[in-house]
Amino acid sequence: MGASPPSDGWATPSDWATHRPLITRLYSDQNKTLKETMRVMEEKHAFYATVRMYKARFQQWRIEKKIKAEDAVEIFRQLTARAKAGKRSVAFIRGRKVNLERLQRYRYRAAAIVSEQILRAENDPVDFTTEISPSSPSSDVHCRTPSPSPSPSPPPEDRPTLFRRLEDPTDLRVPRECMQILSSYIAGSVRAGVWQVTSTTPVPDAFTWAHYLASSQGLIAHNRTHEGFILVNICFEQYKSHLLNPDPFFWLATYKAALLLAVRDTRLGDMFIKYASQLTAVMLPRAHPFNRAWSRINMTGLRGLQQHAAALFESYLNSWKEEVGLLPENQTTLVQMAFVFIQLRCSGMISDAFAREIMPAMMRLLSRSVYRQFLLQEAKFRMACLYLEKGLLDDADATIREILSWVDPLQNSGDDEFVHLRCKCLWTMFEIEDRKGNIGEAAQIGYKLVDLCVAVYGPTHLQTLDAISAVESFYTRNNKTAIAQQSAKRFNDCWTSFSRMAQRKKGFPHAIEHPWLYRCVELTEDQQLIEQVVDLLERSSWLDER
Known part of the structure; x- marks a missing residue:
């Protein structure tokens, strides 16, 4: 390539017309570079032309190597519409067949706005209007049914075609x-x-x-x-x-x-x-x-x-x-991660197979059995919350008392590491007695809850504010106006201090270092999944202790 042509000279207009389909197929359909196209034309077809001559012809024939955004969007729109009608398709831009694998690569490398337009076009291929170009959809794009293939062999089943992906x-x-x-x-x-x-x-x-x-x-x-x-x-x-x-x-x-x-x-x-x-x-x-x-x-x-x-x-x-990997060496980090996995599994966000692979491994790495027991109690607490949500108050109460029978001896011995769990249990007991209509018992537990939150977290902490607001709402619903007003004043005073701290720090006044601090089940959880987690944790703890 680049050598002087033979004596018959450079390609003539009639030569260009004759070889146009071949040149177009090499350069476009087979995705060759210009140099590769020129080499093939010279060596196999004795066709000689300069780079400038090729580029002039490509411009005249409206052949562009790059796919325009509006053309790509329109192709995907037409392909989707045809796929929904049960039609197979090939795509052409200005009469040039588009390599669909190349088009799919374009899709994943496109800018965010183009990707969004493609998805919108596929989602509503009939009424879609593009925002990329103010003009109407590209008239240079055309999709039609492909000609019958000379090969009777269908593509292997383990090699999904683009059409199957486009039909998704x-x-x-x-x-x-x-x-x-x-x-x-x-x-x-x-x-x-x-x-x-x-x-x-x-x-x-x-x-x-x-x-x-x-x-x-x-x-x-x-x-x-x-x-x-x-x-x-x-x-x-x-x-x-x-x-x-x-x-x-x-x-x-x-x-x-x-x-x-x-x-x-x-x-x-x-x-x-x-x-x-x-x-x-x-x-x-x-x-x-x-x-x-x-x-x-x-x-x-x-x-x-x-x-x-x-x-x-x-x-x-x-x-x-x-x-x-998902198994950090730091014990605190490991406990936090294990809790997050418990939460995700109980809400169905990870599969049983994934949980059975990771969670027992985490339990084995915990150096203290008290951590394993803590995670088991946290899983049981999720069951108590689910019972409460379903109105199974006696079951919720029994589960909370079982958890407290594990927490209370630790606190009495001076170990406050799991006082957060005690706070959550008191909160749930308060809600149980409230729903049962036991006003006196609920009031007593509410007092204990607020006092414990103040002692553990401080008067302006979010946990304390949340507890006070719950007690205030309880008194208001039960027409205890005077006590409700006292609770409201206490909340407003604490909230004022909280707001000042938030303004001063330009964000959250207090850092939360543990994922298990919040008392409620945050996402919808399933009783069977929680039971599976409890069983998995119990088995892991028992086997490890043996």
């Missing part, structure tokens, strides 16, 4: 694409040293953020709606700092937050999804993995998050396990 509904394709994006993000972050290999759990800031968000729902439930939404707004503001400096489990915390808010009110869940997505688009580059993931999640919204939560949670954890 959007709500199935979106989670698969999110898994691919986030798995690559984890691998890239770990290998680039963005995260330390030993940092395999949510940092305390993540616990704090999740706890404040959960507590906001408690205040709203106790008719402290104004204060509850102030906490929600603080959480939304703090989300920015997490977004700029995410820890390894930031994405799961975000995912869980949307699900948690939706338990109380689906509008809150939708609002958070919209907020997080828009904030991500503003603060991070368009090609950032979070932007790419949000562009897909926005296609399915809250319904898609809820439907595919388990698959996404486990995929994320599996990716992390493959890179650095």
Whole structure:
């Protein structure tokens, strides 16, 4: 290539016309570079032309190597519409056949706005209008049924074709694409040293953020709606700092937050999804993995998050396990991680197989049997909360008393390491007696609960505020006006101090160092799953102690 042509000279216009189909197929369909195309034409077809001549002809023939965004969107729209009608397809841009594998690669490398447009086009291929180009959909794009293949052999079943992928509904394709994006993000972050290999759990800031968000729902439930939404707004503001400096489990915390808010009110869940997505688009580059993931999640919204939560949670954890493992050496970190896995399994966010692989291994690594027993009691506490939610008050009461029979001797011996569990048990007992209509007993437990929270956490801590608001709501519902007013004044005084601290720190006044601090089951949990976890923990503790 590049040598002088033979005596018959360079390619003539008639030569170009004759060889146009061959040149087009080599350069476009077979995805060869210009130099490769020229070499083949010279060596096999004695066709000689300069680079400038080729480029002039490509411009005249409207052959472009790069796929335009609007053309790609229109191709996917047409392919989806035809697939829904049961039609196989081949795609052409300006008469040139498009290599569908190349088109699929384009899809995964496209900017977030283009990916979102593609998903929207596939979700509604009939009424979709593009926002990428102000003009009407590209008239240069055409899809039709392919000509019959000369080969009678169908493609092997273990090699899925692009058509099968294009026929997948959007709500199935979106989670698969999110898994691919986030798995690559984890691998890239770990290998680039963005995260330390030993940092395999949510940092305390993540616990704090999740706890404040959960507590906001408690205040709203106790008719402290104004204060509850102030906490929600603080959480939304703090989300920015997490977004700029995410820890390894930031994405799961975000995912869980949307699900948690939706338990109380689906509008809150939708609002958070919209907020997080828009904030991500503003603060991070368009090609950032979070932007790419949000562009897909926005296609399915809250319904898609809820439907595919388990698959996404486990995929994320599996990716992390493959890179650095899930068994930290630090005992405190290990207990925290084990608790998080208990919570995820009880809510169905990880599979039984995954739990049976990881959780017994975690239990074996705990150096003190008291930690193993603590995790078992925490799993039982989740059952007590579920009984309470179902109105099985006697079962809830019996389970709480069983847990207290383990906690109380430790506290009496001066071991306050698990006082958080005692606080949660008192809170649940207060709610049990309240629902039973035992006003006197509930009032006594309520006093103990508030006093214990003040002693353990302090008068302005979120735990104390939440407890006071619960007691205030209890007295109001039972027409104890004077005592309710006293509780309201106490709450307002504590809230004023809390708000001043929040303003001074421009964020959360107190750090939450433990994921188990919040008293309630945050996500919908299943009794059978909780029983499986309790059984798994009991077996692990018994076998290890033997």
